[in-house]
Structures are given as C-alpha cells and as structure tokens.
Amino acid sequence: MSNDPYSALGLKKSATDAEIKKAYRKIARTHHPDLNPGDSTAEAKFKAASMAYDLLKDPEQRRRFDAGEIDATGAEKQPERKFYRDYAEQPGHGYGNTHGYEDFGDMSDIFADILRQRQAQGGAGGAGAGFGGRGFDARGADARYMLEVDFMDAVKGGKKRITLPSGDNLEVKIPEGTRDGQTIRLRGKGGEGYGKGPRGDAYVTINVRPHKVFKREGDDIHITLPITIDEAVLGGKVPTPTIHGTVNLTIPKGASSGQTLRLRGKGVKRGSKKGDQKVELQIKMPPNVDADLEKFMQDWRKDHAYDPRKGMTS
Incomplete structure (x- = not known):
C-alpha cells in the first residue's frame, strides 16, 4: 500500500469526510475485483483504496496518521518497523505484497505471500513445508466484498447472503443501524490458512440503497411531508410514515412550508440510543383551483392581506 492513503483515494490532505467517502465509493464501484475479473491493476487499486478508507473514515485514526503517530496501515510508528517497510516496499524486493491480498501489518500475511511465491515458482514442500524444511503455519x-442492501434492511437489521466466486454462500448479519459505507468483519471467513494456520477474515463493505421517502443523517431520519391548505390553516393530526410504522403527527394551526417538526425516538436505533425523525412540512395546492376556492380567497384577501416578503427588498 502507498504510504499516503490520501493519494490512494486521489485526494488532498484537506479533504472532508464526505469527500473521502465519495472517493472511496467511486473507486469501489469501478475497480471492485468482482467487476474486473483478472484485472490485477483494478484489484490493486481497489484494495489500496479500501485500506485507505478504513484508516481515514475513523476521525481519531485520521488525526493520529496526520500527526505522524501511526503509519498508513494503522500501526504505531517505530524506527525498526519503518525501516523494514521502507526496505520491503522497494521495487523488485521479494518481500513486497504483489498479489493483491490485504496487508494489515500482520507478519503471517507476509510469510503466506512468500509461500505462495515459492509454490508458484515450483518450490518444494507444499503448504506444510517452510524454510530449511521446517514446518510452516x-x-x-x-x-473483501461489497454488499448492496435496502435502506430498511440497514436501519432495521437483517441477514443477507453473498455468493462467492467458488459458488459457496457467505451469510452476513446486518446489525441494526448499519451505516452506508460501514465495513462488517466476519472472523474466520477469509482464505484458508497454511499448514495449521487459521483462516483469514472477511470484510464486507455495505452500500445502502437510497429510499424514496426517508433520508438518513447520522441517526436521525428526515422526510418531507405534504399537507393540504386546510391542514396548514386549521391544524390537526395527519398520518406520517416512520421507519417504525405510521404515526399520527400533530400539525399546528398556521403551519408553513419549510417548518420542521420532530418525532423523538423515531429515528435509527443503535444499541441503546435512538435518533429522532425530523418532518419538514410542504403545503401542496389542490390539483385544481375551483371557483369556490378562488372566490373565498378573493374575499379573504380584501380584509386580510399580508406581505410575507416584507423587508426582502429595499
């Protein structure tokens, strides 16, 4: 991986959290290995971007990297470790990870890569043999995988299956309140270990489909609720959708378009905490302005005219 995660995402150090997320999703959608079978360049770019995003999406990890406290893998910076990585990543060096597997600073991954190279070159001994004939574990x-899920599956939780290239299925439990771009770790669901070594892990990045009614901001849910002229003037209770089901929302008399009402505890639940639902009102005119409505408004305006734009012009 590059020593600069910002470069891996094509960004500058001043990039916002939103820009980091957007850049990662763009790369993931165009360079994911499932979409580019056999393209090692695309695979390498996707893996570099994934590692960069894992580091930078966490505010504390990003702060520590920017301050020089940790390296691009998230490991504490130590002189010996830095010397090794600088040496190992020199072009042509046999210890570089060139097969597209994730390098999380785990030395076993590096040795596993060496073993794969030895096997590819016809080295003797197979998975149970190592250097000098010693056992190798x-x-x-x-x-790494990407999984697209419906909005409601993300906020309410559920289970999904990924069909692997081998034809096997991998079941993924979606926790309640899962965020777009969140990565779920499945221990022991990665590649087979070597010798007596354990299996690797699987990392599943969640891509949440937009919803036609609900919009999520943090743990709050936002919706725009159309109301009629009479509901705006007279007030009353109107049925309002939430992610937990329909509730009756009280509209105050004299409500205006753009006014926002809050439904406490009707947002996304994560653990013991619940967000709210914010409802922005939007007054909708009737499909047709009939003669009765037109006459009523003309008569009303004669004695009740007002200027909502007062003060906007000189």
Whole structure:
C-alpha cells in the first residue's frame, strides 16, 4: 500500500469526510475485483483504496496518521518497523505484497505471500513445508466484498447472503443501524490458512440503497411531508410514515412550508440510543383551483392581506 492513503483515494490532505467517502465509493464501484475479473491493476487499486478508507473514515485514526503517530496501515510508528517497510516496499524486493491480498501489518500475511511465491515458482514442500524444511503455519489471506442492501434492511437489521466466486454462500448479519459505507468483519471467513494456520477474515463493505421517502443523517431520519391548505390553516393530526410504522403527527394551526417538526425516538436505533425523525412540512395546492376556492380567497384577501416578503427588498 502507498504510504499516503490520501493519494490512494486521489485526494488532498484537506479533504472532508464526505469527500473521502465519495472517493472511496467511486473507486469501489469501478475497480471492485468482482467487476474486473483478472484485472490485477483494478484489484490493486481497489484494495489500496479500501485500506485507505478504513484508516481515514475513523476521525481519531485520521488525526493520529496526520500527526505522524501511526503509519498508513494503522500501526504505531517505530524506527525498526519503518525501516523494514521502507526496505520491503522497494521495487523488485521479494518481500513486497504483489498479489493483491490485504496487508494489515500482520507478519503471517507476509510469510503466506512468500509461500505462495515459492509454490508458484515450483518450490518444494507444499503448504506444510517452510524454510530449511521446517514446518510452516500461516494465517490465511483476508477477503473483501461489497454488499448492496435496502435502506430498511440497514436501519432495521437483517441477514443477507453473498455468493462467492467458488459458488459457496457467505451469510452476513446486518446489525441494526448499519451505516452506508460501514465495513462488517466476519472472523474466520477469509482464505484458508497454511499448514495449521487459521483462516483469514472477511470484510464486507455495505452500500445502502437510497429510499424514496426517508433520508438518513447520522441517526436521525428526515422526510418531507405534504399537507393540504386546510391542514396548514386549521391544524390537526395527519398520518406520517416512520421507519417504525405510521404515526399520527400533530400539525399546528398556521403551519408553513419549510417548518420542521420532530418525532423523538423515531429515528435509527443503535444499541441503546435512538435518533429522532425530523418532518419538514410542504403545503401542496389542490390539483385544481375551483371557483369556490378562488372566490373565498378573493374575499379573504380584501380584509386580510399580508406581505410575507416584507423587508426582502429595499
């Protein structure tokens, strides 16, 4: 991986959290290995972007990286470790990870990669043999996947299956309140280990489909609720959708378009905490202005005219 996660995402150090997320999703959608089978360049770019995003999406990790406290893998910076990584990543060096597997600073991954190279070159001994004929045990490679889920599956939780290239199915439990871009770790669901080594892990990045009614901001849900002229003038209770079902919302007399009402505890639940639902009112005219409505408004305006734009012009 590049020593600069910002470069891996094509960004500058001043990038906002939203820009980091947007850049990662763009790369993931165009360079994911499932979409580019056999394209090692695309795979490498996707993996570099995934590692960069894992580091930078966490505010504390990003702060520590920017301050020089940790390296691009999230490991504490130490002189010996830095020397090794600088040496190992020199072009042509045999210890570079060139097969697209994730390098999380785990030495077993590096040795596993060496073993793969030896096997590819016809080295003797197979998975149970190592250097000088000694036994070789190494953790399997980690695997990365993307999973697109419906908005309601993300906020309410559920289970989904991913069909792997091998034809096997991987069941993914979606926790309640899962965010767009969140990565779920499945222990022991990655590549086979070498010798007596354990399996690697699987990392599943969640892509949440937009909803036609609900919009999520943090743990709050936002909606725009159309109301009639009479509901705006007279007030009353109107049925309002929430992610937990329909509730009756009290509209105050004299409500205006753009006015926002709050439904406490009707947002996304994560653990013991619940967000709210914010309802922005939008007054909708009737499909047709009939003669009765037109005459009523003409008569009303004669004695009740007012200027909502007062003070906007000189």
